[in-house]
Amino acid sequence: MKKFLLIVALTGGFYISEAAVTSWGINNERCIFMQQEKQYKKIKVSEVSKEAMDKIKAGYGSYTVKEAYKAEDGSYKLVLSKDGINTTVTFTPEGELIKILD
Structure with a gap:
């Protein structure tokens, strides 16, 4: 202890x-x-870089981005919505998928 x-x-x-x-x-x-999880700060969806958003829209164009968060390393956590179902997904600063959280 x-x-x-x-x-x-x-x-x-x-x-x-x-x-x-x-x-x-x-x-x-x-x-x-122990491993510490990244800390994300809420940002406006419009603050996600154009490069990342273009790549995200290419793969998830039928989803709506409801919320956006950014970590100190530049990675994003986005809340995507489709047919009333929300999914939280993390992306690299370039818009590459890291992990689907739920």
């Missing part, structure tokens, strides 16, 4: 949204590995 608190203290208490993975290291020491 002390190591976990130390990790939290050293990271400044950042929000960790991914699950922690526990394994056993050398001399049976318990190791906890």
Whole structure:
């Protein structure tokens, strides 16, 4: 537990949204590995780069972009809608698909 608190203290208490993975290291020491999810800030749909939007429209032209978010690394998280069903998708700054979240 002390190591976990130390990790939290050293990271400044950042929000960790991914699950922690526990394994056993050398001399049976318990190791906890955590991964921090990217933080996205809401932006206007019109603020998505033209290059990315053109590529996204080529693959998802029948969808409407309802919301847009951008991470510090330039990647986008978009809420796409079709037939009343919303789907959240992440894209690279160039508009390449990274992951469909739901």
